[in-house]
Amino acid sequence: MKVLVVTRSGKELIKGGLELTDSATVADLQEAIHKRTRKYYPSRQRLTLPVQPGSKERPTVLHYKKNLSEYTNGSTSELTVVFKDLGPQVKYSTLFFFEYLGPLLLYPIFYYFPVYKYFGYKEERVSHPAQTYAMYYWCFHYFKRIMETFFVHRFSHATSPISNVFRNCAYYWSFGAFIAYFLNHPLYTPVSDLQMNIGFGFGIVCQVANFYCHLLLRNLRSPSGNGGYQIPRGFLFNIVTCANYTTEIYQWLGFNIATQTVAGYVFMIVAASIMTNWALGKHRRLKKLFDGKEGRPKYPRRWVILPPFL
16 A cells, blocks of 8 residues: 655655555554654654545544554555644653642742742741641642552543643643742731631542542543543532542632632632633533434533533
8 A cells, every 4th residue: 555645735745655555554654654754753643634625624633543444445555644743742641740740849848948038028937737738738639640640540642742841830830839929928817727627628528539530530441541432420420521620620629718818719710710611622522422313322411510500
């Protein structure tokens, strides 16, 4: 089989194309492209079928496990694919590790070290119980996230553009420093003990529930990360499409009830808006895929992310 590899502008990436066996897979094609170009390793490649000029249809993305013959309809020995360079890539586990490492390390600096003397405050300060518990809660949360990254999560995509490392780190690290600064400030005024206990107690319950949601989602994918979209079931997923995001938002609500800072609430609102957007997209995809037609199951009626509001 002869495969012509062209860029989106129509220029040949590899002069004369590539000769592959009739049983070759998309992964074999990616390896062949890598051998001829060196720069474009497989995870950096996005291969699609050509679309007609002016067409508004999305191009078909070639799955690395499928045979190339599946995309020729068995009627030709020649195939044209469109190549897109996704740019330098990193593993998702690497991306998540660095974005979570920042908040985990930055927060204790504001709690343990005399940072505030550089802002004109006295070096001595009194640490309130709410500040101490908040530090433990915060560090536990991000340590949990790092452990889940390596031992729980199964990713549908192997890699992510390296630019996302800088973007995500800027988000998490800046918010981590922002919240740590105000929560450990010498002029911080704690809430009542009752409110603090209610907030942290509720937050811890939500952290445990969030972990269990991640375990349920893990079981929807094979160890290789494949499995496609499936209807999540069990626990809170029986009433909420994205129960993992729901528990994530509520655990920060508990944290903010216990600590009561503007910085903390700003972070929660921004995070909730981002996760709500993700949840709406996932809810639409699941309803479209599981429409009850042609033998497909029908997606059950559920809240999207935040009962009883959405």
